[in-house]
Each structure stands twice: as C-alpha cells, then as structure tokens.
Amino acid sequence: MMKATRLAVYSLLLLVLTVGFVSVMPVYAQVEPFEVTDPATGARPFEGQELRIINTEVVPILAYEHEVFDAAYVEASGVNLIYENYDQGALLPVLQTMCAAGGDDYDIMFVEDGWSGTLEALGCLEPLTPYYLAAPGDSHPEDYTLRAFGTVAMHNETWYGMPTLIAVGMFAYRTDLFSDPDEQAAFQEQYGRELTVPESWDELVEVGEFFTRPDEELYGFNYRYGAPNNILFDYMIHFGFSRGVDFFDADFNPLFATPEAFDAAAFFTGQDFLNLQPPGRESFQFGEVLQNYSQGKVAMYGTESWAIPLLLDPEASVVADVTGFAPIPGWRNPETGEIQRQLLSAGPAYMVNANISPERKRLAWDYLQLAHGQQFARPMAEQYGAAQRISLLSDPELVEQYPFFPALLVAMNGGIGRPSEPWWPEAENALGRGLQALLTGAPVEETLTAANDEVVQIVTDAGYYESGAHYVTVEEREQFVCDLFEEVNVEHSEC
Amino acid sequence: MTAPTEVQQASIQTAAFRRWLYRVSQKYVHWFFIAPALLAILAVAIYPIVYSTGLSFFRVSFDSRERPFVLLENFIWILNDSDYRIVLGNTLLYVLVTVSGAFFLGFGMALLLRRITVGRNWLRLILILPLTIAPIVVGLTWNWMLDPLFGLINWILPGLGLPPQTWLASTSTARIVVMLVDIWQWYPLVFLIMDAGLSGLPRPPYESARLEGASNWTIFRRITLPMLRPVILVVLLLRTVDAFRTFDLVRVMTDGGPAYTTEMLSMYLYRTAFNFNKLSRAGAGATIMLIVIGIVSALMFRFLYREVERR
Numbered sequence: 001m002m003k004a005t006r007l008a009v010y011s012l013l014l015l016v017l018t019v020g021f022v023s024v025m026p027v028y029a030q031v032e033p034f035e036v037t038d039p040a041t042g043a044r045p046f047e048g049q050e051l052r053i054i055n056t057e058v059v060p061i062l063a064y065e066h067e068v069f070d071a072a073y074v075e076a077s078g079v080n081l082i083y084e085n086y087d088q089g090a091l092l093p094v095l096q097t098m099c100a101a102g103g104d105d106y107d108i109m110f111v112e113d114g115w116s117g118t119l120e121a122l123g124c125l126e127p128l129t130p131y132y133l134a135a136p137g138d139s140h141p142e143d144y145t146l147r148a149f150g151t152v153a154m155h156n157e158t159w160y161g162m163p164t165l166i167a168v169g170m171f172a173y174r175t176d177l178f179s180d181p182d183e184q185a186a187f188q189e190q191y192g193r194e195l196t197v198p199e200s201w202d203e204l205v206e207v208g209e210f211f212t213r214p215d216e217e218l219y220g221f222n223y224r225y226g227a228p229n230n231i232l233f234d235y236m237i238h239f240g241f242s243r244g245v246d247f248f249d250a251d252f253n254p255l256f257a258t259p260e261a262f263d264a265a266a267f268f269t270g271q272d273f274l275n276l277q278p279p280g281r282e283s284f285q286f287g288e289v290l291q292n293y294s295q296g297k298v299a300m301y302g303t304e305s306w307a308i309p310l311l312l313d314p315e316a317s318v319v320a321d322v323t324g325f326a327p328i329p330g331w332r333n334p335e336t337g338e339i340q341r342q343l344l345s346a347g348p349a350y351m352v353n354a355n356i357s358p359e360r361k362r363l364a365w366d367y368l369q370l371a372h373g374q375q376f377a378r379p380m381a382e383q384y385g386a387a388q389r390i391s392l393l394s395d396p397e398l399v400e401q402y403p404f405f406p407a408l409l410v411a412m413n414g415g416i417g418r419p420s421e422p423w424w425p426e427a428e429n430a431l432g433r434g435l436q437a438l439l440t441g442a443p444v445e446e447t448l449t450a451a452n453d454e455v456v457q458i459v460t461d462a463g464y465y466e467s468g469a470h471y472v473t474v475e476e477r478e479q480f481v482c483d484l485f486e487e488v489n490v491e492h493s494e495c
Numbered sequence: 496m497t498a499p500t501e502v503q504q505a506s507i508q509t510a511a512f513r514r515w516l517y518r519v520s521q522k523y524v525h526w527f528f529i530a531p532a533l534l535a536i537l538a539v540a541i542y543p544i545v546y547s548t549g550l551s552f553f554r555v556s557f558d559s560r561e562r563p564f565v566l567l568e569n570f571i572w573i574l575n576d577s578d579y580r581i582v583l584g585n586t587l588l589y590v591l592v593t594v595s596g597a598f599f600l601g602f603g604m605a606l607l608l609r610r611i612t613v614g615r616n617w618l619r620l621i622l623i624l625p626l627t628i629a630p631i632v633v634g635l636t637w638n639w640m641l642d643p644l645f646g647l648i649n650w651i652l653p654g655l656g657l658p659p660q661t662w663l664a665s666t667s668t669a670r671i672v673v674m675l676v677d678i679w680q681w682y683p684l685v686f687l688i689m690d691a692g693l694s695g696l697p698r699p700p701y702e703s704a705r706l707e708g709a710s711n712w713t714i715f716r717r718i719t720l721p722m723l724r725p726v727i728l729v730v731l732l733l734r735t736v737d738a739f740r741t742f743d744l745v746r747v748m749t750d751g752g753p754a755y756t757t758e759m760l761s762m763y764l765y766r767t768a769f770n771f772n773k774l775s776r777a778g779a780g781a782t783i784m785l786i787v788i789g790i791v792s793a794l795m796f797r798f799l800y801r802e803v804e805r806r
Binding site: 280282 | 643665749
C-alpha cells in the first residue's frame, strides 16, 4: 500500500512538473537545425527552388533594397525569386484575403507594423524564434535598436519578421541657405540671433517665416495634410510626441483630447503655420512634399528616414548636394526651458506565411537571414545611405560618408511605435479626419474631442474595454525584445 | 391490317421522338444560345451580389473567423453613420452634376457636328479622345496640370491676369474641379451615342416641318427631342449608373479630400471593407447603394418603355 501511494505521489508530481514545464514553453513547434545559404562556405542548400514574395515599393528605398539585397541573395543561394509588387493600398486587402482563406500563395509577405495584429489574428504569421534557434545564419537580430525591432519585427511578445525599413522622423534642410553669408546677416538683423537649424517649434516658425518668399517660389517648410493617416503621422512625429501626446494610456483610453494634444494640433494646423508652406498644402501627401523639397521650393522638410536616399540622389533632387539632416525640432518646455523630443518609429518587415509547408518555411527563413542579414546591409548603406542596423549607423567609415547616421541612430533609439491593433486603421482615419477638419477652421477642442470620442467607440466595439485589454507601452515592447534575446541567447547593450 | 413489326415500331418511336425534340427545341432554343452568357452573369455578377448582401446580415471582418448573425445591425450602423450620409450626399450631387454636364456637352457637340460637313470624321475622332484614356491616367494627368506649383493651369493663369489657384486643396474648388474632369472624360460617350441616334432619325418629318415653315427651335423641340427620347434615356441611365460607381478618378485626384468634400460612396465602402476590416458593414452599404441605383434605374426604364409603348 505504501509503495502504491508513493508511486501515485511521484506520478502526480511528474504530471504537475510536465504540465508546468510545457505551459511556460513558447507555443510554437520546434524546428530541427538545418543548413542555410552561406556565401563564405558556398553552401547553397536551397539552390534551384522558387521563393514567392509579395511586396510593395511604395517608397524608393524598397526598390533599392530589391536591387541590392535580392540580387545578392539570388547570386549566393541559386534560389529563384518570384517577386510580386503591389500598390501599398492594395497590398493589405490581398494579404487579408489570402490569410482569411488560409492561402499559401506567397511565402514571404511585406507586413507594415500596423498590419501585424490583423494578420496574427488570422493565424497567418509564422513565429521566427524556432528558425533562429535552428539556424541563426546572418540574421543578427541584436543589431537593431530595441524600440525599432520591437515595433517593426515583433507583434507584442512574438518575433515574426526581419525589418525591411525602419522609418523615424528626420529633419532635412538646405545647407546652402543656412550657410549663405547674406542670409545669415539678414536673419541676424531681423531676429537678433544667429541663423541656425531650428531645434524648437518657435525657432522653426521664425526660420520658416524668414525663408518664405512666394515671389521667389521659396517657402519655409512643408508637411503632409492630404490624407488622414499622413496628417496624423506628421502631427505625431513632428509635434505631438514632443508635446507629450501619446496614442493611448495603459487601458486603451485615447489621449487626443488632452491640453497637450489641443496645443500641438492648434500649432500644426494654424493659419500662421500653414502660410509658411507652399500653396496646396492642405492636399499634400508623400509625393508632393518630397517633390517640393527636391525641386528646391522649400528650405526645410519634416520627413522620415526612408526619404533620405531619395533626397541625396542627384537624379531625383536638384538640391541633393546641399541637403543636410538634423533631429526634428522639439517642444521647448516653458517651465524648464528644455527641448523635449519624441518621435514615431514605424515600418514594415518581411514575414513568413504560416500557411506554407515546413520545407518552404525553412527556405523563407534562409532568405530572411541572408537577404536581410548583416553582411548584405553594408552595400545598401554604402550605396544609398540607407541603414537600420546599429553596427552600420555607428561605423566610423560610414559615418564619415553619411554624417547624419548618428542622428538616425538616436532617432531609432527613441522612436515610439504606433498601435498594431486590427481596428487601428479605423481609429487612425477618425483622428486624421479630425485633424483635417481643423484645416477648414473647425474649433480645435470640439473637433479633437469628437474624434477622440469616435476612437473610444471603435475601441468599445472591438470589446477591448470589456475584456480589460492592456495597451503595450514602448517600455514594455523593449522588455519583450529583451526577453526574446534572452530566450535566443544573444546580448544587447540596452537589455 | 397486320400489327407493325418491331423494326417499324422502332422507326415510329424514333420519328415521334424526333418530332417531340424538334418542338421542344424550337420552343426553348433561345435559352440554349443565351445559357453561356447567363451562366457567366450568374457567376460574375449575381452570385457576388447575393453573397455580399448575405454578408450584410452577419458580422464579418478580417480579424476574426467568427461570423455571428446580426440581422440588421450593419444596416442600422451604416444609416446612423454621419460619414455615410455625407458621402451619400456627395455622390448624389456628383451624379447629378456630372451626368447632366456630360449630357448637355455631349449632346451639344453631336448637334454641332451635324452642321459641319468638312472634316467631320476627323473632328469626331478628336472629340472622343478623352474616352480612350483610362480614368487613372486622366486623374494623374489632371493632377499634374492642376498642381499649384508645377502645374500647367497655374502657369497659364498669370498670363491671363488671374492669380494661381490651389485647385485640389481648397474645399470650395476641389469638388467642382473633379466633376469637370469627369465631365471632360465622359462627354464623348454621350456624344457618340447621341450622334448615332441623330444619324438614325428619319428625314421625312424634317422635310415636312420645313415645308410648313417651322423654326429650327420648333423642329428641335417637337421632332428631334421626342424621337430621340429612348436614346436620351439610355444614355442617361448608362451615365447615372457609371457615375454612382466612380472610384478611380477621385481616388487618384483627391483621395476623398480635402475634408471629405470629394469622398464618394464607392471609396467609403472600399475603406470600410479593406482598410477598416468591416466587410459586412461595407456589404450593407453596398446593398443600400444597389437599392438606390435599382430604384433610379427602374424609374428610368419605366419611363422609357412607357414612352416607347405610347408611340
């Protein structure tokens, strides 16, 4: 009897330990170690196979990546890339439709950070941790800043993608105008101070006023107002975050009806500010603001890092040789006198379709670890000035070639990601339209409060308040990344 | 009389079968010829309409595989949505202005062309050129021409003593400009149909009217217009249905802005379905749109056939 009891107790203990152990293990299938393409050794385990990629080249840097990364991967691996390029607006519906149907039409998908929630809910995203553990290759995920990686490559705690583009707010300006002795003297006379690249909003307005000369077809700066998500991006990237505005609090209550939000919106959409921008500003989207700066019509341009290669391309910009970059101006706190800066971090990653076969998933990982790995990233940085990895942004040779790289690294370390909930596009539209209404003279507080209430309704309809959903803060995202790195045994200086 | 042999019986039965087959085929042969087209319409048009209407009674979105039945919830939501009412108003105004504008311009061109004898065919070719361009290309081209800094229009205006305009950025001009571009693109369709209609009118009534001393205006009002009524109604119906579905031109030129002034129903439904993941709400909106277009079309058909039957 004693023996039987002991046996029962030990069995029960073993059961409890097993269940406990299994429950804390990551919920994904294990992947056996496998060989990946390695140019150093000449290994080409996937030679002759086809890999299907669905992509968009909505911004030129993505086309450059296709030129550099994909060509190098094809040469190294012998894999045939079947590449389908969609308009960005059409890409998400294609992905959603495929994922809803459990389709395996594509192996690799271009997924913006704001889309990952939807696609994860449809069970379409393959976690990458098992593949890294099986064959890390040249991926080096630790070579990204925590905030950038957490925003673009992960959805909450799960690693799904390799970043293909990390967009952070940057400030472009005409070095020829700022360094011109006549301009400097005139500015000094008018404003009683030295002409410098603005660091705060009030300096931005002063310098913008100075350079707004419609008769000479020159304006101070330009921002995007033409589409709801564009205006929201520029509002948040360049003004909202630095003024202390955020998307949501920890309980998913939107924060667009705060005094800080009203103040930033009134500044950004005020007529005085609009008058320093080219005519037609109310309809500017990506293309127009880029075009206006590239054609020498504006002195300063609140942009995103993805635009840098284009701004430095002499074939695309008449002012490529006289363009400099600086951190975006911040809000000067009147009480402390300090300049507060915060900006948005966003971008797409290449992710693996969970509906494809295990063999194709290994092929997909092979592509991700090498094509978007560390060694191929260097030619891209050298040729186009486009870099996202810490090692490149802090490389002395590259910094000498591209002096803005340190500023870009600072920006990537400080970026705040946008929500990636499935309902975020609807909320983004409501907030963006509210901001657009301000351009027509609508009262700031009333309009933003209405937009805020609309977002509350959207979140309510999604059942988030009822279920007590928690909004992942930027610090929590960093912790998710650190937890991931600990799990895969890599070190990161920020963890 | 002897009973028919087996062979004779078989022969009689075969002949009877053949007669029956002939009668049936004569009665239903037209179905045989239209069956392929009918099947295609069922598969490509009817089934999607029925399916999307059916979706409207469920809650379907891309972020969940559950599809609960919600009866009229989506319809109530859409009809209560202030944005839907705004875009419906925008669309109705757009339809009214662009259809009537294209009609008057196209009909006017067709009437003017009757008076030209030299080079009429070349002129006809030039007049229909806008129709040959894809709406997206039309939108992009006009976008560039209307650009406030680089556009051709604003380059010409100062030479005429007029100030440059922000055509697509101003709430007061964007809507009008988009409508004018639409009229520019689609008046050739009206022109072609009305030109064909005018060419098919009989001569005797005109000869009689002239002999009796009728004025040109009287001839137009009492003879041309009544005889052209079926053609006019067909062209109005075609343009109305097309105008309701406008998407590409507005999407390219203004994307619904500024401040929602050019947002069309089709764009609103597209965003609701594919940007906001609310498939069934978009289905409800599309069903309502289908009903509205159906009512308009039914009224026009009724008027058309009543006029034809009266004559």
